[in-house]
Amino acid sequence: MQKDYFKDISEIKDLMNRSSRFISLSGLSGILAGCYALIGAAVAYLYFLPPAINIDYSSTKEIKVNYIILDLILVATFSIVTAIILTMKKAKSNQEKIWDATTQRLLLNFMVPLAAGGVYILIQAYQNHFGLSAALMLIFYGLALVNASKFTIGNVQFLGYAEIILGLICAAFPGYGLYFWALGFGVLHIVYGTLMYRAEKKQ
Amino acid sequence: MSIIDNINKLFDHRIRLGIMSILMVNEKVNFKRLKELLEVTDGNLASHIKALEKAEYIIVEKSFIDRKPNTQYMATKLGRAEFKKHIEALENIIKKQMN
Numbered sequence: 001m002q003k004d005y006f007k008d009i010s011e012i013k014d015l016m017n018r019s020s021r022f023i024s025l026s027g028l029s030g031i032l033a034g035c036y037a038l039i040g041a042a043v044a045y046l047y048f049l050p051p052a053i054n055i056d057y058s059s060t061k062e063i064k065v066n067y068i069i070l071d072l073i074l075v076a077t078f079s080i081v082t083a084i085i086l087t088m089k090k091a092k093s094n095q096e097k098i099w100d101a102t103t104q105r106l107l108l109n110f111m112v113p114l115a116a117g118g119v120y121i122l123i124q125a126y127q128n129h130f131g132l133s134a135a136l137m138l139i140f141y142g143l144a145l146v147n148a149s150k151f152t153i154g155n156v157q158f159l160g161y162a163e164i165i166l167g168l169i170c171a172a173f174p175g176y177g178l179y180f181w182a183l184g185f186g187v188l189h190i191v192y193g194t195l196m197y198r199a200e201k202k203q
Numbered sequence: 204m205s206i207i208d209n210i211n212k213l214f215d216h217r218i219r220l221g222i223m224s225i226l227m228v229n230e231k232v233n234f235k236r237l238k239e240l241l242e243v244t245d246g247n248l249a250s251h252i253k254a255l256e257k258a259e260y261i262i263v264e265k266s267f268i269d270r271k272p273n274t275q276y277m278a279t280k281l282g283r284a285e286f287k288k289h290i291e292a293l294e295n296i297i298k299k300q301m302n
Contacts (some may be wrong), residue, residue: 020228
């Protein structure tokens with residue numbers, strides 16, 4: 001009974017966390033991703049999309065699909081590159097390894113729903129069905145976050161649930177996809193990123 | 204019977220307890236990763252793995268990746284049950300100490 005069993009318990013907890021969870025997501029990358037999304041949405045609104053009221057989903061003439069896809073790819077690329085750079089910086093200062101089995105599992109779990117959704121949306125878009133693209137992006141992105149949240153410390157799942165709910169509401173209001181998209185990918189990211197950033201500062 | 208009876212002797216060691224903790228939350232873990240997480244030497248880790256393997260708390264799965272051997276470890280049903288029992292025993296001891 002001399003042994004300190006408290007130490008055992010805390011060691012178990014520490015090992016379980018370190019071996020199964022990725023702890024280096026940076027709040028700032030969320031804020032920046034939100035900003036890129038808002039810029040992307042503004043560009044699409046100004047140049048590639050007709051006003052919401054006039055959208056006729058059966059005709060493609062007014063919607064420049066390829067430009068919108070390019071716009072989306074740019075937003076995603078900037079967000080991912082920012083996230084990688086900031087996460088690497090944070091991992092370095094915390095002296096954590098960034099590329100290990102945990103990270104790989106996190107990414108795999110994140111990418112599966114996201115890739116399935118992305119390909120589905122592209123197939124639909126090339127068949128001239130864009131009506132639910134924004135809703136589907138929000139829903140699949142939310143599912144990807146919820147799925148990946150098991151491997152991170154923090155509250156990513158709540159962002160995921162929020163995106164899913166927003167996506168479902170978006171599906172109920174056809175024609176307003178862009179606004180919901182900007183709300184989900186822009187505003188929610190900024191809000192979530194800010195909360196995370198403040199929590200990081202406190203530590 | 205005192206509560207100390209449920210303390211598993213096999214888990215009464217930092218490294219063996221560590222191996223089991225990692226395998227409780229990860230389906231499969233390879234040797235290199237265990238070494239990295241536990242910060243131990245090859246020989247030290249190998250001997251503790253042997254002990255857990257002998258008790259059938261973990262199983263070894265050997266395969267090759269690019270012709271290099273890749274050995275992975277998994278917790279067995281028995282190992283998981285014993286680990287849970289051990290944790291409960293630890294909890295009980297701590298509760299007793301608090302009172």
